[in-house]
Amino acid sequence: MKTINSKEQNQEIILANHPSGVPTTDTFKINDIDMPAIKEGEVLLKSIYVSVDPGMRGFMNKGDDDAAGNKFELNKPITSRTVAQVIDSNNDDFMIGDIVHGRFAWQKYQSVSVDDMEKVDPTLAPISTAVSMLGVPGLAAYFGILNIGQAKKGETVVVSGAAGSVGSIAAQIARIKGCRVIGIAGSAQKIAYLENDLGIDKAINYKQVNDMEAAIKAACPNGVDIFFDNVGGEMFDAVFANINRHARIAICGQIADYNEANPPQGPRPMHALIKQSARMEGFVVYDFKDEFDDAKQQIAEWYNNGDIVYKENLIEGFENIPDAFIGLFSGENIGKQMIKVGEVAENQK
Amino acid sequence: MKTINSKEQNQEIILANHPSGVPTTDTFKINDIDMPAIKEGEVLLKSIYVSVDPGMRGFMNKGDDDAAGNKFELNKPITSRTVAQVIDSNNDDFMIGDIVHGRFAWQKYQSVSVDDMEKVDPTLAPISTAVSMLGVPGLAAYFGILNIGQAKKGETVVVSGAAGSVGSIAAQIARIKGCRVIGIAGSAQKIAYLENDLGIDKAINYKQVNDMEAAIKAACPNGVDIFFDNVGGEMFDAVFANINRHARIAICGQIADYNEANPPQGPRPMHALIKQSARMEGFVVYDFKDEFDDAKQQIAEWYNNGDIVYKENLIEGFENIPDAFIGLFSGENIGKQMIKVGEVAENQK
Numbered sequence: 001m002k003t004i005n006s007k008e009q010n011q012e013i014i015l016a017n018h019p020s021g022v023p024t025t026d027t028f029k030i031n032d033i034d035m036p037a038i039k040e041g042e043v044l045l046k047s048i049y050v051s052v053d054p055g056m057r058g059f060m061n062k063g064d065d066d067a068a069g070n071k072f073e074l075n076k077p078i079t080s081r082t083v084a085q086v087i088d089s090n091n092d093d094f095m096i097g098d099i100v101h102g103r104f105a106w107q108k109y110q111s112v113s114v115d116d117m118e119k120v121d122p123t124l125a126p127i128s129t130a131v132s133m134l135g136v137p138g139l140a141a142y143f144g145i146l147n148i149g150q151a152k153k154g155e156t157v158v159v160s161g162a163a164g165s166v167g168s169i170a171a172q173i174a175r176i177k178g179c180r181v182i183g184i185a186g187s188a189q190k191i192a193y194l195e196n197d198l199g200i201d202k203a204i205n206y207k208q209v210n211d212m213e214a215a216i217k218a219a220c221p222n223g224v225d226i227f228f229d230n231v232g233g234e235m236f237d238a239v240f241a242n243i244n245r246h247a248r249i250a251i252c253g254q255i256a257d258y259n260e261a262n263p264p265q266g267p268r269p270m271h272a273l274i275k276q277s278a279r280m281e282g283f284v285v286y287d288f289k290d291e292f293d294d295a296k297q298q299i300a301e302w303y304n305n306g307d308i309v310y311k312e313n314l315i316e317g318f319e320n321i322p323d324a325f326i327g328l329f330s331g332e333n334i335g336k337q338m339i340k341v342g343e344v345a346e347n348q349k
Numbered sequence: 350m351k352t353i354n355s356k357e358q359n360q361e362i363i364l365a366n367h368p369s370g371v372p373t374t375d376t377f378k379i380n381d382i383d384m385p386a387i388k389e390g391e392v393l394l395k396s397i398y399v400s401v402d403p404g405m406r407g408f409m410n411k412g413d414d415d416a417a418g419n420k421f422e423l424n425k426p427i428t429s430r431t432v433a434q435v436i437d438s439n440n441d442d443f444m445i446g447d448i449v450h451g452r453f454a455w456q457k458y459q460s461v462s463v464d465d466m467e468k469v470d471p472t473l474a475p476i477s478t479a480v481s482m483l484g485v486p487g488l489a490a491y492f493g494i495l496n497i498g499q500a501k502k503g504e505t506v507v508v509s510g511a512a513g514s515v516g517s518i519a520a521q522i523a524r525i526k527g528c529r530v531i532g533i534a535g536s537a538q539k540i541a542y543l544e545n546d547l548g549i550d551k552a553i554n555y556k557q558v559n560d561m562e563a564a565i566k567a568a569c570p571n572g573v574d575i576f577f578d579n580v581g582g583e584m585f586d587a588v589f590a591n592i593n594r595h596a597r598i599a600i601c602g603q604i605a606d607y608n609e610a611n612p613p614q615g616p617r618p619m620h621a622l623i624k625q626s627a628r629m630e631g632f633v634v635y636d637f638k639d640e641f642d643d644a645k646q647q648i649a650e651w652y653n654n655g656d657i658v659y660k661e662n663l664i665e666g667f668e669n670i671p672d673a674f675i676g677l678f679s680g681e682n683i684g685k686q687m688i689k690v691g692e693v694a695e696n697q698k
Contacts, residue, residue, distance in 0.1 A: 232619050246636075251619045263620050267612040270581050270600045273631030280629045282622030287595075 010035045012077045013106040013321055018062040022329045027060065028078070028322040036111045044088035044111050045104065047318070049128040050339045051081040051135075052325040053165075077105035081131035083120060085344055094119075097345070101130040108318055108341065124300035127344070132165055132336040133303060133310045134296045139285040140252055141169035141228075142295045145177070147288060148250040148281050149226040153178030156220050158239050161230030162203065163190035165336045166252060169299070170228045171200050172308045179226070182219045184235065193334050198309055212238030228252060237267060247278040311335030318342075359384045362455040362670055364421045367411040371678045376409065377427070377671040385460045393437035393460050394453065396667070398477040399688045400430040400484075401674040402514075426454035430480035432469060434693055443468075446694070450479040457667055457690065473649035476693070481514055481685040482652060482659045483645045488634040489601055490518035490577075491644045494526070496637060497599035497630050498575040502527030505569050507588050510579030511552065512539035514685045515601060518648070519577045520549050521657045528575070531568045533584065542683050547658055561587035577601060586616060596627040660684030667691075 009032050016029035038044040059072050072078055082104040086094050091114045094100070102117035104110060120130040132138065144166075145151050157174040161167040162183025171194065174181045183194045183203040194203035202219045209215045216224065216239050223244035229236055230252050240249070269280060288295070302308040313333045315324045318341040328337055358381050365378035387393040408421045421427055431453040435443050440463045443449070451466035453459060469479040481487065493515075494500050506523040510516040511532025520543065523530045532543045532552040543552035551568045558564045565573065565588050572593035578585055579601050589598070618629060637644070651657040662682045664673045667690040677686055 229619070232617065236617075236619070251622050263616040263618075265614050266617040268581065268585075268615040269612075269618070269629070270578070270585070270631065271612055273600050273629060274633065275631070277632050277636050278630070280618070280622060281627070282619065282624070283626050284623065287626045 008108070010107065010109045011318060012108075013318075014075050014077050015060060015072045016075070018074065019057075019060055023057065023060065023322075023326050025322060025326070027326075030319055030322075033107070036107075036109055038088050038090055038111045041091055042111045042113050043086045043091055043094045043098075043100075043117075044109065045084035045100065045117075046087045046109055046342050046345075047082050047084050047104065047107065048099070048340070048342045048344055049083040049131070050106065050318075050321055050341055051131045052321065052328060052337050052339065053080070054328050056080060056325070057329075077107055079103050079105050081135060083127050083130050084117075085342075087345070099127050099130070099344070101135065106318075106321055121296075124296060125303050128312060128314075128338055128340075129303075129310065132312070132338070133169060133308070134299060136285055137165040137336075138169050138299050139288070139292065139295055140166050140283075141173055142299060143283065143285060143288045143291070144228050144250040144252050145170050145173045145226070147291075148283055149174075149228060149248045151177045151179050151226055154180075155225035156180045156182070156222055156244075157226040157228065158182045158184065158216065158220065158224050158242075159228045159230070160184045160235050160239065162194055162200065163187075163334060164230060167228070167230050168194075168198060169308065169310070170252075172198055173299075173302075174226070174228075175199055175201075176302060176307050180220075180222075182216070184231075184239075187332050189332055190334060197311075206235065213241045216242045223247075226250070233264065233266070240269060240272065243272065243276055243278050245276045245278070247276055249278065249280040251280060251282040313337050315339045357457070359456065359458045360667060361426045361457075362667075363424050363426050364409060365424070367423065368406075368409055372406065372409065372671075372675050374671060374675070376675075379668055379671075382456070385456075385458055387437050387439055387460045390440055391460045391462050392435045392440055392443045392447075392449075392466075393458065394433035394449065394466075395436045395691050395694075396431050396433050396453065396455075396457055396459075397448070397689070397691045397693055398432040398480065399455065399667075399670055399690055400480045401670065401677060401686050401688065402429070403677050405429060405674070406678075426456055428452050428454050430484060432476050432479050433466075434691075436694070448476050448479070448693070450484065455667075455670055470645075473645060474652050477661060477663075477687055477689075478652075478659065481661070481687070482518060482657070483648060485634055486514035486685070487518050487648050488637070488641065488644055489515050489632075490522055491648060492632065492634060492637045492640070493577050493599040493601050494519050494522045494575070496640075497632055498523075498577060498597050500526045500528050500575055503529075504574035505529045505531070505571055505593075506575040506577065507531045507533065507565065507569065507573050507591075508577045508579070509533045509584050509588065511543055511549065512536075512683060513579060516577070516579050517543075517547060518657065518659070519601075521547055522648075522651075523575070523577075524548055524550075525651060525656050529569075529571075531565070533580075533588075536681055538681055539683060546660075555584065562590045565591045572596075575599070582613065582615070589618060589621065592621065592625050592627050594625045594627070596625055598627065598629040600629060600631040662686050664688045 019027045083101045086098040099120040100117040157179040159167045159171045162171050163185040171183050181200045183200045191203040191205050194200040224242045227249045313335040321339050324339050368376040432450045435447040448469040449466040506528040508516045508520045512534040520532050530549045532549045540552040540554050543549040573591045576598045662684040673688050
């Protein structure tokens with residue numbers, strides 16, 4: 001245990017109460033806990049960056065039976081995508097000092113099976129991006145635009161939820177590929193971010209528009225070749241009404257609040273799919289697991305070249321994780337919300 | 350005009366009245382007309398086989414504005430897919446005796462631009478199949494199962510409208526590719542035809558089933574990998590509820606009665622598409638124009654080998670075209686309805 005600063009108190013943040021509506025400080029509780037013993041074959045992790053996402057709210061409901069097994073249990077630590085450092089190892093493949101990421105508990109220190117983590121290459125980009133730009137959100141953007149969307153120069157691409165962690169990268173990859181890119185978002189600040197900072201051709205504030213179908217038509221005089229959909233519902237219908245022949249519609253795994261037992265009703269898309277010989281395809285990033293390394297390399301290269309802008313909204317301090325999460329529902333923050341909860345020990349690498 | 354038997358009276362069948370409900374004999378009128386003069390660059394055709402399809406009913410409505418320009422005008426000849434022989438030619442690419450097909454008027458003789466026809470290779474299969482098994486229906490089946498569906502040995506394929514001219518070929522091509530094939534149809538006679546004559550693994554009579562979703566589940570214990578949909582609506586939903594991961598759903602251009610202005614409502618498919626990383630794709634055969642010749646060659650080979658069974662229901666006599674068409678809506682005929690209206694002049698070839 002030579003690598004743990006023995007003066008630091010280990011802590012956890014648990015789900016203290018099921019929230020109703022927007023979570024409050026009562027939803028969570030911070031406890032002092034013992035420093036964990038490292039188990040056989042596991043590694044001891046120190047949390048460095050914790051990611052919070054609005055989608056986690058759905059896992060906090062009482063009795064919510066989530067298919068992906070993401071439900072949080074009362075009085076157990078919350079989990080979320082986290083970047084951590086190995087500070088002790090009982091596994092030959094992981095060395096002290098290695099940076100890893102995975103869905104870890106909100107704990108300063110924890111012993112974790114190596115099956116539940118992946119190594120982070122710190123030479124690619126800042127290590128915090130391992131759970132954002134180089135993690136599931138960035139990979140979803142990459143494979144959605146390139147593998148599902150088959151984006152080609154000169155095509156028109158519409159991205160819904162364009163200021164989000166997936167949408168903002170999807171829109172930029174489409175722009176890099178020479179497409180005309182239209183982003184949909186929900187605030188003037190986000191519109192300015194998309195048009196000015198990310199170089200998106202046109203951004204539409206759906207809250208300021210009465211007729212989305214007409215707004216898309218006006219923004220896409222040549223029709224829509226690729227639709228990267230993060231939202232669904234009536235926004236889907238408005239964009240879908242403008243698709244071109246041979247359009248590709250990437251249905252991204254980030255659509256919130258779809259209730260599997262009772263899918264919402266909407267216009268059947270079959271007739272338009274036939275008329276336009278168009279394709280609608282769902283995907284999750286793990287469909288493309290074999291291409292992860294290449295994709296991360298490419299995204300990192302674009303990021304380091306300045307072709308992709310990726311913003312983080314960084315808060316410091318383990319105890320501030322609950323406030324950072326709660327803030328997702330009130331603020332108009334742009335950029336991926338991250339909490340820095342520890343320092344990387346450079347001398348261990 | 351040496352090639353026309355001058356004793357034969359040319360005739361046409363026109364749309365005399367817009368039908369309401371099922372067409373009647375009053376819907377049509379047969380007129381004696383003059384033998385046509387062959388125009389510059391055109392060819393003079395003698396009709397041999399006329400095809401009638403239920404889908405033509407939609408083009409007979411008053412003021413029905415069909416996107417594909419298929420609407421029939423009052424007091425003008427009906428048109429349908431027809432196999433004809435060139436009996437005089439003002440075009441160097443078409444010789445007297447050539448067999449052609451196209452959407453021609455219900456006339457015994459007519460002069461037609463060569464842009465509106467394709468040559469038939471009489472060595473492939475009986476020439477009547479040029480507008481059925483080797484025409485749009487057969488090609489839709491071929492490209493839907495192979496190009497859209499990407500059928501692979503051991504996969505489970507469901508075909509709706511399986512006893513129809515498209516579905517029956519789609520089901521057989523899937524069977525040839527080593528798939529387990531489940532067909533859906535609407536009569537005991539059709540079920541027997543599918544299982545006994547076409548060698549389909551299992552056929553489901555949807556009129557005898559209360560819970561189609563459960564029936565599909567029972568017939569597809571390993572789930573559905575490919576769904577070739579000719580029908581849509583609730584039958585789509587029942588099959589769709591059983592799709593596997595990476596399922597492909599070919600939405601065929603044969604779905605009847607979709608009203609483009611007001612598409613019917615149904616459960617939104619996005620959530621299931623994401624969950625299963627599945628694909629829904631619309632198509633028309635002309636998307637694959639470059640592959641037509643290869644496809645026809647392959648279908649004809651399967652037909653001549655006995656791997657594909659293709660039945661025609663043949664009626665003789667030009668004057669019987671209306672009755673043959675009307676019969677589509679009352680009968681339980683199995684096989685493509687065709688009318689033989691003339692003899693091929695073998696000596697002209």
